[in-house]
Amino acid sequence: MSEAEVLPPPVPPTVEPRWMRWMRSPAARIAIFVVLLIVLGSVARAISHAIYGDSLKHLAFMDVTPLIEALRLLPIVLAYWILVRFVERRRIAELAPRKLVPHVLLGLAAGFALFSAVVGVLWSFGAFTVSGINHDVVWLGPILVLGVGAGVGEEIISRGVLFRIVEEGLGTWAALLISAAFFGGMHLGNPNATTWSALAIALEAGLLFGLVYHVTRSLWVCMGMHAAWNVAQGPFYGIPVSGFDQHGLLASHMQGPDWLTGGAFGAEASVVALALCSILTAVCLAVAIDRGSMVPPFWRRPNRHLPVTI
Numbered sequence: 001m002s003e004a005e006v007l008p009p010p011v012p013p014t015v016e017p018r019w020m021r022w023m024r025s026p027a028a029r030i031a032i033f034v035v036l037l038i039v040l041g042s043v044a045r046a047i048s049h050a051i052y053g054d055s056l057k058h059l060a061f062m063d064v065t066p067l068i069e070a071l072r073l074l075p076i077v078l079a080y081w082i083l084v085r086f087v088e089r090r091r092i093a094e095l096a097p098r099k100l101v102p103h104v105l106l107g108l109a110a111g112f113a114l115f116s117a118v119v120g121v122l123w124s125f126g127a128f129t130v131s132g133i134n135h136d137v138v139w140l141g142p143i144l145v146l147g148v149g150a151g152v153g154e155e156i157i158s159r160g161v162l163f164r165i166v167e168e169g170l171g172t173w174a175a176l177l178i179s180a181a182f183f184g185g186m187h188l189g190n191p192n193a194t195t196w197s198a199l200a201i202a203l204e205a206g207l208l209f210g211l212v213y214h215v216t217r218s219l220w221v222c223m224g225m226h227a228a229w230n231v232a233q234g235p236f237y238g239i240p241v242s243g244f245d246q247h248g249l250l251a252s253h254m255q256g257p258d259w260l261t262g263g264a265f266g267a268e269a270s271v272v273a274l275a276l277c278s279i280l281t282a283v284c285l286a287v288a289i290d291r292g293s294m295v296p297p298f299w300r301r302p303n304r305h306l307p308v309t310i
Helices: 018-023 026-052 066-088 099-123 140-168 172-186 196-218 221-236 271-291
Strands: 127-132 250-254
Touching: 018 221, 018 271, 066 140, 099 127, 099 221, 099 271, 127 221, 140 172, 140 196, 140 221, 172 196, 196 221, 196 271
Parallel strands: none
Antiparallel strands: 127 250
């Protein structure tokens, strides 16, 4: 018997249906996430209304409970899980459980240190003053909203979905610009928001968090940084967070021109925050360029290689 008769016939490669390939395209995946978010959000709002009625419409940060915040976050988390597991068909490596503790702690430390550096510079200029300690601070609600809610929800949408998927199609530079513009635009509807405050957030946080995700491929780090930045700013230092007034541990006061203090929007609209965040952004960019990890747009990839989440 010849060797050709012993060997089994070759198995032809599996060709995915065209509709499945379309579903996995960057634009389709973003659209699918939006649809999932709308549907699941409607269900979560119905459940919230059944439990709390209309009392959530004007709920203060301090009155938010874990259940209320969980109902707000569940649609985002569940929509992302469905997208990754059933559309992309991969493990959610950017939210790997083994990375949760070390990466979140790293992000928390970095976010608190970064905003403390902003406050330190403002204090050195005489723009930030402290008159005492507030002993009646309510921590739970603001931490749930500003820390957990903003950190988890906004990072999944802005970095986990928008930045990551756009990067696969249009490359890192386009992903940075698009996700940063989206992130800044998200804050235009906040109290005391201006065109400048939205631009400042896009440049200082949108670009920074995008590059932090690109360098680490970990949403945990981004979530920790985002949460710590907000909690340090509001519940700790007593500075408005993205336009929302805060009653913090420190009885603080800002004085000076708006370009320095950020005005009623808070220190995020200060040139100090923009400068310090831009320095860290430049460091992350240098790391990415040195690694050679900047992803080109699809038309400049000879082998159409996509970045791998590790």
